[in-house]
Amino acid sequence: MTAKWPDDDVILYDGVCIFCSRWVRFVATRDTARRFRFTAIQSPYGTRLAQTFGIDPDDPDTNAVVHGGVAWLKSDAALTVLSQLPRWGWVRMLFAVPKPLRDAVYSLVARNRYRIFGKYDECFVPDADMRARVME
Incomplete structure (x- = not known):
């Protein structure tokens, strides 16, 4: 857990990582309430979010989720x-x-x-339905 962020329920992920992109699709498919929004670390918004939480946008070692106004990293995310x-x-x-x-296993993957x-x-590139949930 780390600093506050004004937007809530935002998932930061590595947009060029096939595993990470599948994670986003997995969540989007099961998130029937459409609670979560997504941002690739390579987007301007994602880069700003990453830098705020000490994640190197050029070499990300974690995804993150802002939930309850707080950023959660690694296995917590x-x-x-x-x-x-x-x-x-x-x-x-x-x-x-x-x-x-938990974090050791997360970091290994x-x-x-x-x-x-x-x-x-x-x-x-997400499909049209998911694109409405992407923050850039």
């Missing part, structure tokens, strides 16, 4: 988002796993995400 989705509230119990352990899942040449 993923669990916070999942716990807000219908039928995914059970993931709250994973907060009981010690944060250093984050460091190897391009090698394992691949990388787009440029940010993925």
Whole structure:
């Protein structure tokens, strides 16, 4: 958890990362209340958000979510988002796993995400329905 941000329920993600883009589509599909909005770290808004929370936009090591006006990073971000989705509230119990352990697993995947899942040449373009939820 870190500083405050004026917009709420915004997910910051690496727009060229195939795994990260699939994460965004996963959330968007299950977020029936359309609560979350999305911003790629490569967009002007995403870059500003990242820099505010100490994330290097040129070498991001985490996604983030602003929820309740507060930015959550790494495993806290993923669990916070999942716990807000219908039928995914059970993931709250994973907060009981010690944060250093959760973040170590998160960081291992984050460091190897391009090698394992691949990388787009440029940010993925969301479909028309999802584009209304993208902040640039």
